[in-house]
Amino acid sequence: MTKIEKSLRNLRNNPENARFAELLAVCVHLFGAPHHDGGSHIVFRTGLLDDPRIVIQSRGKSAKGYQVRQLLELIDKMERDGNHD
Numbered sequence: 001m002t003k004i005e006k007s008l009r010n011l012r013n014n015p016e017n018a019r020f021a022e023l024l025a026v027c028v029h030l031f032g033a034p035h036h037d038g039g040s041h042i043v044f045r046t047g048l049l050d051d052p053r054i055v056i057q058s059r060g061k062s063a064k065g066y067q068v069r070q071l072l073e074l075i076d077k078m079e080r081d082g083n084h085d
Helices: 003-014 022-033 063-081
Strands: 042-045 055-056
Touching: 003 022, 022 042, 022 055, 022 063, 042 063, 055 063
Parallel strands: none
Antiparallel strands: 042 055
16 A cells, blocks of 8 residues: 555545645645645645635644545545546
């Protein structure tokens, strides 16, 4: 199991207490470098027409639970639609 797979498993198992570093690593792996990372928000372009971007921000060392859930829903959608490796 790769580091990204472990991070994704951790995000799925506990989205409310996920580490921001893991959320960021998964986003960079899936979408490449952030489009915008100034200030407190980091914006990634997803390349999807109906979900063109995902925005994340940290809460200290933790990720915000609703943003983790949004990413997980997007990943599930990408897998269903065949837009994911």
